Amino acid sequence: MRRPETRAAYAFISPWILGFVFFTAGPVLATLVLSMTEYDVLTRPEWIGFDNYRDAMANPDTGHALKNTATYALMYVPASMALGLALALLLQRAGRATGLMRTLMYLPVMTPPVATAVLFLLLLNGQNGLVNEVLGSVGLPTPYWTSDPDWMKTGIVILSLWSVGSVTIILYAALQEVPEALIEAARIDGAGALRRFWHVTLPMVSPALLFTTVVATIASMQLFTEAYTMYFGTASTNASDEVLFYVIYLFREAFSFFHMGYASALAWMLFLVILAITMAQLWLSRRLVFYRSD
């Protein structure tokens, strides 16, 4: 490429580069430095080395918040993958209504999370919420999703599944790429619907499933807005320990308790945990994911 064109290319992408450097990379690096200081935002930071990391690991609240978050992720990620795939398969059979159904399934993703959280406080109310009305009408148990500590995390999983449309759309796109010839060949060989799905469709969409699993895992480890809105808002009196998720714990330490250095250390610890989980998922994927070679 000629030099003037190179310069022009850089000029065109410079807004993004400048934005990334100043508003993402810069603050990220700053938190690394702050994580090794005692800093309350209002006075000068004081260098304390790795004390914040040691304190965080010794603090039972860190483990508790991490356990809550991991439990939520273990419930949400498989549920969202299963539901997302099921809806994508249904979408494939929607015929002429596919376009409309695709739009309808994605619409909830566009709903602001705060509004979704408030809506689900009503829907999940243990006494007169719509969810329990439906469950009760078919004889299923009707837990107190928003006030019983044993069910609060499950309630948030249900809320989170509201936006499963994003997973559905990605998996639907992957399903479109499964060669019809393979399905047909399996059918001719006598494979039933279940076998065709298990041995043909699923391997063919496994790269998309890996992608959505990794993204959903990262998002669930960073759960904040919905749970904060439901249980930690200004007037809330139901901030149970069971819904103290990691990022809420981090936020509270930073902005309510003035422990900005400690919260920065918590943020880096979460980054390392997510990195480790993602690496493990990618390592496992070498055995479980099928990549087509053209």
Added chain:
Amino acid sequence: MGKRAWLVAAGAALSLVVTACGGVSVDDESDPPSDGSPSGSAAGGLSGTIDTMGFSLQDVIASTRVDMVKKTYPDVNVEVAEGAFEQQPFLNAVASGDPPSLVYLPRNELGSYAARGALEPLGDCIEEQSIDMGQYREAAVDQVTYDDQVYGIPEFYDVRIVLSDDSVLQDAGMTADDIDTSNWDQLTQLSSQLAVTEGDDVRRIGFDPKIPEFLPMWVAANGGELVASDGTPMLNSPEAVEALDYTAGLLESTAPWAQFSAFRDTWDFFGGENQFVKDQLGAFPVEQWYLDVLGEVSPDADVTARPFLTRNGEPITYATGQAWAIPTGGESPEAACAFMKVMTAADTWVAAAEASKKDREKNGGLYLGTYTANEEADERIFSEVYEETGRKNLDEAIQVVLDVQDAAISDPASPAAAEVQTAWMDAVLQVIEGEATAQEALDEAQQVAEEAIDEATS
């Protein structure tokens, strides 16, 4: 690509960066002067620009008082950034060296900022503006005083009273006089008697103790204090443990927490189908502003007010509210000080109360008073502006509020206010969720609170 295209791209990049750095917008009322500093040459002796954070011009009480400031100091430009106080934007503003001239925040949070030097002590301001701190209620002044220095000027004054549903009581053969909050054993019996459940579902709460949020009042009623006046946490004092143990049981006299809380969340608290209209509650302690809600949405509800009582039978209440403070490094501190004085002066409050009364009358509503931390203002409001509504229950309730105002406890200024409050609120939740006894939960809370105070003061 030619030179022109390169220039266009560079221009686009520059404009994006510049607009991205535009910062937080405020509700501009006019262009601020170039330096924003007071000159002392204008009418009223001050000029410049002051910007506020945490305050909203949400009603005539707010707008009338801001107009009064503008009238008193016509050369002071007031910029109100609408929205309630939030720690994150305030901390960001302070940390970036661009704090507002004034911050309007809950009084119980003020000590944390004062202890870290984020707020200016107001000694000079009070002296120069001749602000009479004696006009403000003691419980409010205590909350804005940290380490013997005043850091805030108190505004509103919210107290708690007990409201009961007369028709519920009547059905049970009782009256409001039977609700005796000084007699704890009897109160539990009464709560059980008034409560209605169907299977796991609650249909009516007997007596709602309003915990965790009102625990400080229950502890005070039991002769103790959650936090001593010097800020020392006393979360696991015998009085606190007994009060938590009792109130958890009082709540349980209706139903376990999960059911209790789920039912309470179904109330149309601010609407015409509220818990009093639908007979979903026997009685509860509540902030006095709730009378205003009832006056607006269900003025004919059968509600009676009584003072909350200590175990010795003396009236007691728990006072909260907001305060104005000057952040360290904010612009135009002299003008900010003058603003606080005018906003909280008796004349200003009376003008605001008159405007509020007119506004209510114009909209067919009831004016039920304005409750401020300025004692002189309240005396004038309730002698010059307020008129009885003719609704016996509401008129009596207002008298109950006025009678208990001086019997108030409040959260003292603390350098670790949020941590101490979170500690005892977590303890309450652990107890009502059945995860710990009151003693265990409050012992743990005390340890957390002590560590937080030590760290904040070290």
